[in-house]
Amino acid sequence: xxxxxxxxxxxxLLGVGTFGLRFVFTGLIGDRAMPAWxxxxxxxxxxxxxxxxxxxxVVWPEATGGQMDAPRMMAAAVTLGVGVGTRNVxxxxxxxxxxxxxxxxLLG
Numbered sequence: 236x237x238x239x240x241x242x243x244x245x246x247x248l249l250g251v252g253t254f255g256l257r258f259v260f261t262g263l264i265g266d267r268a269m270p271a272w273x274x275x276x277x278x279x280x281x282x283x284x285x286x287x288x289x290x291x292x293v294v295w296p297e298a299t300g301g302q303m304d305a306p307r308m309m310a311a312a313v314t315l316g317v318g319v320g321t322r323n324v325x326x327x328x329x330x331x332x333x334x335x336x337x338x339x340x341l342l343g
Contacts, residue, residue, distance in 0.1 A: 306338035 237245075269277075293311045295301045314331030318324065 309338050310335035
């Protein structure tokens with residue numbers, strides 16, 4: 236276990252770092268117009284973050300001890316297929332969740 240003082244030091248430094256990163260964009264350059272190339276790259280932030288959060292849960296799920304399983308792979312395939320086909324994020328998430336729970340119910 237980590238010592239209490241070291242824990243609070245890490246928490247404090249992470250908080251200061253997080254605040255600093257956000258302040259750079261909102262406090263220092265928030266009122267300025269951004270160049271077109273920056274805005275073009277910022278459009279892809281959500282598209283990159285969501286798979287980055289979900290991919291480890293599909294490939295190394297904690298529920299199965301880190302082993303890939305069919306229900307999660309099926310749900311990921313359905314979500315990806317519906318998302319590419321319809322370009323509707325909410326529909327793809329809902330159908331992916333329904334596939335996951337349905338496959339977990341049927342396959343155990």
